[in-house]
Amino acid sequence: MRFDLSDDQEFFRETARRFIEAEVPISVVREWHDLPDGCPPSWWQSAAELGWTSLMVPESMGGGSISGRPVVDLTIVADEMGRGVTPGPFMPTNVVADTLGRSGSSDQQALLEGVLAGEVVLGWAFCEPGGDWTASQVAAEAAPANGAYVLTGTKTAVEAGAQAHHLLVTAQSPEGLAQFLLPSDTPGLTVTPQESLDLGRRFAEVRLDGVAVGPDALVGQPGAATEADVERQRQVMTVLQCADNAGSAARVLEFTVQYAFDRYSFGRPLASYQALKHRFADMKLWSEASQAAVDGAADALADGADEARMVSVAKAYVGDHSVELMHDCVQMHGGIGVTYEHDLHLYLRRATVNRGLFGTPGDHRVCLSEMMGY
Amino acid sequence: MDDFVYAETDPAELARYREEVEAWMNENMPRRDPVNPWHPTQDDDERSSRNRELQRRLSDGGYAAVCYPKEYGGQSLTAAHQKIIDDVSMDFDMPILFSVPTLSICGPVILEFGTEEQKQRYIPAWIRGDELWVQFISEPSGGSDMAGALTRADRDGEEFIINGSKIWSTFAQRSDYALMLARTNWEVPKHRGLTMFIVPIHHPGIEIHPIQMVDRTEEFCQEFFNDVVIPAENVVGEVDDGWTVASRLLFHERASVGNASPYTQGRHRNRTADGVEDLAAIARDHGGADVGRHRQRLGYLETLSRVEELLSDRVVKGIEGGFLPAPAGSLVRLFHGLSRTERQTVAMEMQGDRALVWNQGEDTGAFGTEYVQRQQACIGGGTTEMARNIISERILGMPREPAADRDLPFNQVPRSG
Numbered sequence: 001m002r003f004d005l006s007d008d009q010e011f012f013r014e015t016a017r018r019f020i021e022a023e024v025p026i027s028v029v030r031e032w033h034d035l036p037d038g039c040p041p042s043w044w045q046s047a048a049e050l051g052w053t054s055l056m057v058p059e060s061m062g063g064g065s066i067s068g069r070p071v072v073d074l075t076i077v078a079d080e081m082g083r084g085v086t087p088g089p090f091m092p093t094n095v096v097a098d099t100l101g102r103s104g105s106s107d108q109q110a111l112l113e114g115v116l117a118g119e120v121v122l123g124w125a126f127c128e129p130g131g132d133w134t135a136s137q138v139a140a141e142a143a144p145a146n147g148a149y150v151l152t153g154t155k156t157a158v159e160a161g162a163q164a165h166h167l168l169v170t171a172q173s174p175e176g177l178a179q180f181l182l183p184s185d186t187p188g189l190t191v192t193p194q195e196s197l198d199l200g201r202r203f204a205e206v207r208l209d210g211v212a213v214g215p216d217a218l219v220g221q222p223g224a225a226t227e228a229d230v231e232r233q234r235q236v237m238t239v240l241q242c243a244d245n246a247g248s249a250a251r252v253l254e255f256t257v258q259y260a261f262d263r264y265s266f267g268r269p270l271a272s273y274q275a276l277k278h279r280f281a282d283m284k285l286w287s288e289a290s291q292a293a294v295d296g297a298a299d300a301l302a303d304g305a306d307e308a309r310m311v312s313v314a315k316a317y318v319g320d321h322s323v324e325l326m327h328d329c330v331q332m333h334g335g336i337g338v339t340y341e342h343d344l345h346l347y348l349r350r351a352t353v354n355r356g357l358f359g360t361p362g363d364h365r366v367c368l369s370e371m372m373g374y
Numbered sequence: 375m376d377d378f379v380y381a382e383t384d385p386a387e388l389a390r391y392r393e394e395v396e397a398w399m400n401e402n403m404p405r406r407d408p409v410n411p412w413h414p415t416q417d418d419d420e421r422s423s424r425n426r427e428l429q430r431r432l433s434d435g436g437y438a439a440v441c442y443p444k445e446y447g448g449q450s451l452t453a454a455h456q457k458i459i460d461d462v463s464m465d466f467d468m469p470i471l472f473s474v475p476t477l478s479i480c481g482p483v484i485l486e487f488g489t490e491e492q493k494q495r496y497i498p499a500w501i502r503g504d505e506l507w508v509q510f511i512s513e514p515s516g517g518s519d520m521a522g523a524l525t526r527a528d529r530d531g532e533e534f535i536i537n538g539s540k541i542w543s544t545f546a547q548r549s550d551y552a553l554m555l556a557r558t559n560w561e562v563p564k565h566r567g568l569t570m571f572i573v574p575i576h577h578p579g580i581e582i583h584p585i586q587m588v589d590r591t592e593e594f595c596q597e598f599f600n601d602v603v604i605p606a607e608n609v610v611g612e613v614d615d616g617w618t619v620a621s622r623l624l625f626h627e628r629a630s631v632g633n634a635s636p637y638t639q640g641r642h643r644n645r646t647a648d649g650v651e652d653l654a655a656i657a658r659d660h661g662g663a664d665v666g667r668h669r670q671r672l673g674y675l676e677t678l679s680r681v682e683e684l685l686s687d688r689v690v691k692g693i694e695g696g697f698l699p700a701p702a703g704s705l706v707r708l709f710h711g712l713s714r715t716e717r718q719t720v721a722m723e724m725q726g727d728r729a730l731v732w733n734q735g736e737d738t739g740a741f742g743t744e745y746v747q748r749q750q751a752c753i754g755g756g757t758t759e760m761a762r763n764i765i766s767e768r769i770l771g772m773p774r775e776p777a778a779d780r781d782l783p784f785n786q787v788p789r790s791g
Contacts, residue, residue: 003688003691003692003695003697003698004691004695257770257772260772261772269773271766271770271772271773272772272773274763274775277762277763277766277767277770277772278759278762278763278766280765280766280770280772281708281761281762281763281764281765281766281770282708282762284705284765284766284769284770285705285708285709285765288685288688288689288692288702288705289681289684289685289705289709291688292681292684292685292687292688293680293681293684295684295688296680296681296684309676309680310680312673312677313676313677313680313681316673316674316677317677317678317681362670364673365669365670365672365673365674365676365677366669366670366673367673368672368673368676368677369654369668369669369670369672369673369676370669371676372654372672372673372676373654373655373658374654374655374657374658374661374665374668374669374672
């Protein structure tokens with residue numbers, strides 16, 4: 001959690017936390033694991049009423065942020081959702097809504113009303129099998145045909161792919177990188193649910209077998225403008241993943257510290273052993289530093305200052321340290337920590353997925369090294 | 375007083391202040407030589423005269439120790455103002471020797487516990503660059519156990535007679551006064567028999583021996599006290615209540631090491647460990663074939679260096695807003711120790727063989743030497759193990775380590791050799 005929230009932001013955060021605690025406590029999270037869509041649509045509409053889908057949408061289109069810095073407000077929700085391992089198509093819907101609000105046609109922007117109501121879910125079909133989550137890996141093809149396009153390719157790990165009403169598809173066109181917004185029932189588009197380490201969120205494979213689309217499906221201009229959109233989408237997605245992991249890690253540390261007070265061995269609480277206290281101190285450091293890194297990246301995105309670097313810094317740090325923290329917390333719990341019954345694995349599963357999608361910490365370290373000229 | 379006051383400051387006022395500071399520095403301070411920079415700890419003479427002279431210039435301009443109250447020679451400004459001075463001064467030679475411990479550790483202790491006479495006598499002298507202070511706290515007998523001090527101060531009327539030895543004082547031989555912790559009562563448990571004194575360093579009965587470090591520099595000293603006579607008016611705080619004073623001194627030390635003190639001036643630069651960008655250039659020229667590994671490590675260094683700054687800001691905000699307890703400065707201290715040792719390691723590796731074997735007249739061996747003594751960053755200013763104790767006990771609230779000496783009269787406490 002940030003330390004510089006305004007009163008409005010703090011109210012927004014507190015409302016999100018109470019909503020999650022009341023509607024989706026961990027027992028419900030576990031029940032929802034059996035839902036094919038991951039969460040009831042009516043619940044997502046309630047979440048939308050709290051503003052979870054409106055932050056990135058411009059006010060002129062019915063949206064609006066809390067603080068005027070929408071990415072920062074968005075990380076407040078991501079942090080709380082991480083604490084609760086809360087399911088829902090939060091990340092892809094907001095990331096795509098952001099792009100539609102900034103680069104979409106008026107017809108495409110008209111969809112945002114449904115997004116604001118929680119009735120329309122959006123997905124982003126970006127990464128391809130064997131790809132590395134960069135724009136340069138995109139091989140899906142958008143071939144021009146009589147003023148329209150024919151899309152061919154395969155996308156993997158598309159979050160909420162089978163739940164989304166519309167998919168943003170990133171592909172290569174003769175004019176450069178291009179993005180298209182397709183209704184999910186477009187002929188030639190096949191969406192197949194995938195299995196995931198994360199038991200809460202849903203992922204799908206998206207196949208494009210010669211999907212014919214009109215020029216009105218284009219989102220923004222192919223080429224440099226779309227490259228900028230894709231970069232922005234990657235950055236916002238990454239900072240949300242990091243906020244989610246920082247929230248998860250903070251929560252896991254909280255209940256593991258409590259466990260160390262409650263659990264006695266050899267006549268004393270675990271919390272009294274220096275060997276363990278020092279590991280807890282390291283974990284507290286990782287947790288606070290992770291939160292600092294998330295805040296730095298969100299601020300950079302909100303201010304448009306050095307955002308590529310700060311987002312990579314966040315992923316490189318938070319990706320590794322949040323997950324290591326959780327493994328260490330498993331170790332602190334002993335045997336119970338590796339059972340299905342204990343909640344730890346729910347956090348660890350989700351955090352591990354966040355760590356790997358949209359670039360591993362190692363990928364982001366390489367990006368940083370390149371930014372430094374090596 | 376559990377933490378510093380970081381007053382809200384108007385951004386327009388700060389922008390104006392930055393312009394003012396830039397203009398003044400350009401006019402009055404020597405620009406830092408980017409190729410062969412002057413190093414404040416390798417001062418030119420036995421009095422650290424250049425540090426003193428630069429401090430005097432800052433003071434004359436009204437930019438020295440600006441967070442100190444006006445009545446003692448400061449400017450009564452905020453941490454935000456000092457940070458502006460620190461940012462701007464990166465391009466200039468600064469009297470870093472005055473920052474730690476004089477202004478950032480000894481200073482706030484005197485502000486908090488000193489008598490009005492002591493404040494009037496000493497504080498303006500630091501700010502003007504007339505007097506440098508050191509700490510006589512650690513002893514050869516016990517690194518982290520500062521309350522176990524064996525140096526004795528025996529009362530004799532209006533005077534105290536000091537005998538014993540202190541160690542790890544920074545440039546004591548070039549300094550003027552020290553804050554010294556000594557035992558005044560041996561019949562009570564260790565925390566209750568200590569007193570803090572102001573000691574003139576160049577004084578009959580005090581012998582100073584510089585300690586040669588691994589890199590052969592002599593930054594630290596050991597002192598020996600043989601019947602040194604100190605007037606009772608030099609006591610800081612109450613007699614036998616020196617631990618209260620020392621605890622605050624340690625707090626300010628951690629704040630200072632963790633970049634969370636508003637009383638430091640300028641920032642220390644380390645040639646081999648700062649400047650990650652420089653390391654990228656070195657890796658390009660000398661890193662050899664293992665590009666993938668170097669990229670990972672450079673990227674990680676960049677990550678650590680950015681996160682360290684962000685963490686430092688977060689901790690300051692957290693303490694200020696009551697989200698974190700004051701000992702949270704130990705988080706920054708721990709991060710700093712770990713990131714600095716990592717940086718020293720990578721810096722050495724980027725140099726390839728040249729850090730290990732080098733041609734006469736070259737200085738790439740410094741990277742090897744600094745690597746050999748890299749653990750210094752995890753020892754000096756309180757070890758990382760002490761930081762972990764503090765984080766677990768005072769932030770997470772875990773039980774304190776058992777101490778066999780806690781309630782024993784000090785003269786019954788077992789001790790080594």
